[in-house]
Each structure stands twice: as C-alpha cells, then as structure tokens.
Amino acid sequence: MTFAASERAALGSLLLELGSDAPTLCEGWSTRDMAVHLLVRETRPDAAAGMFLPALRGHLRSVSEQVGSRDYVDIVRAWASGPPRFSPLRFLDAQLNAGEHFIHHEDVRRAREGWEPRTFGTDxxxxxxxxxxxxxxxxxxxxxxxxxxxxxxxxxxxxxxxxxxxxxxxxxxxxxxxxxxxxxxxxxxxxxxxxxxxxxxxxxxxxx
The missing domain is CATH 3.30.1050.20 (Nonspecific Lipid-transfer Protein; Chain A)
Incomplete structure (x- = not known):
C-alpha cells in the first residue's frame, strides 16, 4: 500500500469515527466540509478547478452544496474507496495525493485535544x-x-x-x-x- 493510500484509509476511518460535525484545523470547516472537499476534488474536476480559478468559484460552491446534501457516511465512503475507476487519478494517486492526504489527516487529528506527532518509517x-x-x-x-x-x-x-x-x-x-x-x-x-x-x-x- 502506498503512503497516499494508507493515509486515505486512516483519514476515512477517522472521519467516520468522529462524525460530520467535528472540528478541523481548516478554519470554518467541519469534518463534513472536509469530506465534501476531498470528494469534489477527486470526482468533479470541473468544479475542483474553482479552487484555483476565481471565475469558477461559483460553480465549485454549487457542486459542493449538492455533494454536501448527501448522507455523510456515503460521502466519506465514496472518497475512501479511491478515485473513480477510469479516472487518471487512479493511476497517479501515489504521486498526487501523498501530501494532500497527509495534511488533511493531520487537520482532523490535530483539531482534537491530546494529539501527538506521528513517527514514520524510512519509506x-x-x-x-x-x-x-x-x-x-x-x-x-x-x-x-x-x-x-x-x-x-x-x-x-x-x-x-x-x-x-x-x-x-x-x-x-x-x-x-x-x-x-x-x-x-x-x-x-x-x-x-x-x-x-x-x-x-x-x-x-x-x-x-
């Protein structure tokens, strides 16, 4: 299992454990907001482009609201299962998502009291x-x-x-x-x- 995949699995489990209303280190974001961001980024490139292009921010907001109206557990499980079958991201997950998954895993972990830094092996x-x-x-x-x-x-x-x-x-x-x-x-x-x-x-x- 790649680092990106192991962080995906760990973050998915943590999101399910904490539920939809837990805080994160991302200002204004709950765990539901985090899950929506992750799923939209990976499954709706047309909307994800709004993270970088001001002209598409309205579209990003609209799609995020649609996705956010779904059941929280469904959102998390859909993301935790990995990129869509025919998405290029399925083959680039290890390269593109190692940092993304690690950062957001820590965003959720460190928003709770009692966290400590993790240690990692050589790889x-x-x-x-x-x-x-x-x-x-x-x-x-x-x-x-x-x-x-x-x-x-x-x-x-x-x-x-x-x-x-x-x-x-x-x-x-x-x-x-x-x-x-x-x-x-x-x-x-x-x-x-x-x-x-x-x-x-x-x-x-x-x-x-």
Missing part, C-alpha cells in the same frame, strides 16, 4: 521529503528573507533565497523538524512541531 519519510522538496519553495515564496528548511536526517532545503544569500548567510530564518512537521509548517498549519531560528514573522505562507 514514508522519503515520501514526505519528496513532497516537501516539491512544494516547500512554492509555499514560502512570499517570505521577506531567505528560509532554510532542515529536515531531520536529511540535507537542508533552501526554500527561499533572497539577494543571493544561501544556507550559510546571516539574514536567514531556519526551520527544523521532521519531514512531516516541516510540510505541515509550510502549509501554514500552526499546530506543527518545528523549531524556528530567526525572525518567524518574516515568513509568508502562500497557497499553491
């Missing part, structure tokens, strides 16, 4: 590192100073470079932690366990 850590390398710079590109990510046990990542300053420069903010915690940090999740050295207020988070 899953490498998957998270690959996602971090792919998206870290894009998510932090608006920062006002160089930002260096220091994943545990892996080479540093120059996420943001300014005025030619690299990892050894003086005007740098360094963020250290596990690959998963750094990924959550880059996605703007305040419930991430990282150590920041430098002026954290100069970091800016940007949506993909």
């Amino acid at each position: 899953d850590t490498e998957t998270l590192l690959a996602v971090l390398r792919r998206f870290g710079a894009r998510l932090l590109r608006g920062s006002e100073c160089p930002v260096i990510l220091d994943p545990d046990g892996a080479p540093s990542i120059v996420a943001v470079e300014r005025r030619g300053v690299t990892g050894h420069g003086s005007d740098v903010v360094r963020v250290s932690g596990t690959a998963g915690e750094l990924l959550l940090f880059c996605f703007g999740r305040t419930e991430s366990v990282v150590t920041v050295t430098g002026d954290r207020d100069r970091i800016r988070f940007t949506s993909i």
